[in-house]
Amino acid sequence: MRPALEPGDYVLVNRWAYKFHPPVKGDLVVVQDPETPQRFLVKRVFDVPDATQIRVAGDNADRSRDSRAFGPISLREIVGKVWIRLR
């Protein structure tokens, strides 16, 4: 996710960000890894096809496995929105 995020950065995640309004294209979000549910991924929303799901992508397309590989992510799988990045 360089340059937005570097390995080792801390992120504070707002778990309630999407309780009242849907994700917006461009948001940085933490989601459950659809392929390994106990893992978390941090990605950017690049499409909100409807009110129940989003598509995410890494900022570095050639090195990211994301919705292009595992498809859309349901809102339930979103942990929250990245609120602050600490470096």
Next chain:
Amino acid sequence: MSLLYLLARWLDRISPAPIAYAHCDIPCGIYDPHHAQLAAHTVVRMVDLINQLDKPGASATPEQRQEYTNKLARYIATKEQHSEIAKNELRILWADYFKPEHLKTFPELHDLVWKALKTGSKARQEINLQAAEDLLKATNDIASIFWKTKGFETITAKAPYPTERLTVYPKFK
């Protein structure tokens, strides 16, 4: 390093926070079509060797028949194995390396890989020099696209193996 970062790090030590990964598998990024090309060369070589094998005549001794059967079985086993290696290497490139943006530039890629896998099966099932040659050509075509996506030109040259078939190599700067 900000004060808030130090605070976060201190909190993390007291009560570790879960990690959010930016990648969901090891992004090793190490791909090369050469494995597929090499395996296809082996398939061609095995068909050549099978075709060059002297078939035992009516007057052949049991030992000659046994030697023939042994050689034939070994060539076939190797052909089976390397057809499968070629197919597997192509699947890895297709599934893990090539991305939708590559397909935009090379829209023929899906069809090419699909046909290459079918040809690989044919080369595996039959003693068929044409199928083996087609498999090698398909791996070369895919290698050519692969190197273009990496920003390298390619050259086509005779391979320095007994097969001596034309092979696509990257032109490293």
